[in-house]
Amino acid sequence: MDIVIRATIMFAILFALLRLMGKRELGQMTPFELVMLVVVGDLIQQGITHNDFSLTGATLAIATFAFWTVVLGWVVYLSPRAQRVVEGAPRVLVRDGELVAANLERDRLTRAEIESEMRLAGIAHLGEVAWAILEPEGRISFIKRDGDSDSSRPDNPKPS
Template sequence: MDIVLRATAMFVLLYVLIRLLGKRELGQMTPFELVLLVVMGDLIQQGVTHNDFSLTGGMLAIGTFAFWALTLSWATYLFPKLKNMLDGEPRVIVKYGTIIEANLRRDRLTRDEIFSEMRLAGIARLADVEWAILEPQGKISFIARGSAPAPQQDEGDAV
């Protein structure tokens, strides 16, 4: 039972830390942030299992983490109002070609990171961006100026 309680405490701590670290994808992490996550994993293992290196202890720790991850997933599915609180919400970072500096500071993004993501999306100039939205998963969605939504097709239409 001690392992389950320690695993629960570590899960909560890890969840809060990841939320505080911000919205970054693995590909956007600096080498230091990646090493930090690896080291955190080792430290968490030591804190959860303490001196219990048994198969049962490891299975209990992993099972507890999986239980809480699944519980949070179901909670956001069943109670949509919890989704923004637990998963975060999208944030507009460019509006009509103008960068919203306050939102960049809030998520610790730089202008260079936005320009890099624009280039990856095939957008050459900031003036060509109508909206850029930082998604809860860390990706940036771009909507180019003058882009019209695709026409809706009926289910019976042939493609």
Template sequence: MDIILRASVMFFIMYMLLRLLGKRELSQVTPFELVLLVVMGDLVQQGITHNDLSMTGAALAIGTIAFWALALSWITYLSPRAERLLEGVPRVLIKDGELITPNMRRDRVTRAEVEIEMRLAGIANISEVAWAILEPNGKMSFIAKKDDGPAKQEDDDDKAV
């Protein structure tokens, strides 16, 4: 039972820690952050199993973590409120070509990161963006401004009398 309690505590500590780190995709993790994640995994394992190196202990730890991951998945599926709390909400980073700096600061997203994602989406300039949204999974979605083209002018000759 000790391993189940330890695994549960470590699961929620890691969950909260990863939520606090922000909405980053794995491809955006720096090499140093990747090494930290690997080291944290080893430290978590030591904290969960303590001195128990048995197959039973490892199976209990893995089963407990899998249980909590599945439980949270079902909770977020069944409850929109829990989904917003546990998964986060989309955040607008650009509206009508203007950066929304408070939202960017809240998720620690720099202008350079937004510009990189824009170029990957085939958008050259911030002024071309109607909406840029940071999704809960860490990806950025862009909606380009609609180009209405030049205004159509009528000739006096074409007007009906």
């Protein structure tokens, strides 16, 4: 039972740390950060199983993590409010060709990072962007301007 309690505590700590790291941090890992993530995994294992190297101990630790992952999945599925807390909400980074500085600062993103993502999306200039939205999973979605500034707004669609 000790392993289950430690695994539950480590799950909560790991969840909190990943939320604090931010959306973009996991999507843009350097090789060093990847190695650090592997090392953290080993440290978590040691903290959970302590000196228990048995198959039963490992199974209990893995099952506990799986259990809490499923529970969180169901909570998010059943509650939109919980979904915003657990997964986060999309955040506007560019509106009508202008960077939203407060949101860039909040997610520790630079203009250079936005411009790099724009180039990957086939967009040459910030002025071509109607909206850039940081999605909850860390990806940036771009919506290009189509010439008419009012028609690019999600709340004012262009008539067909």
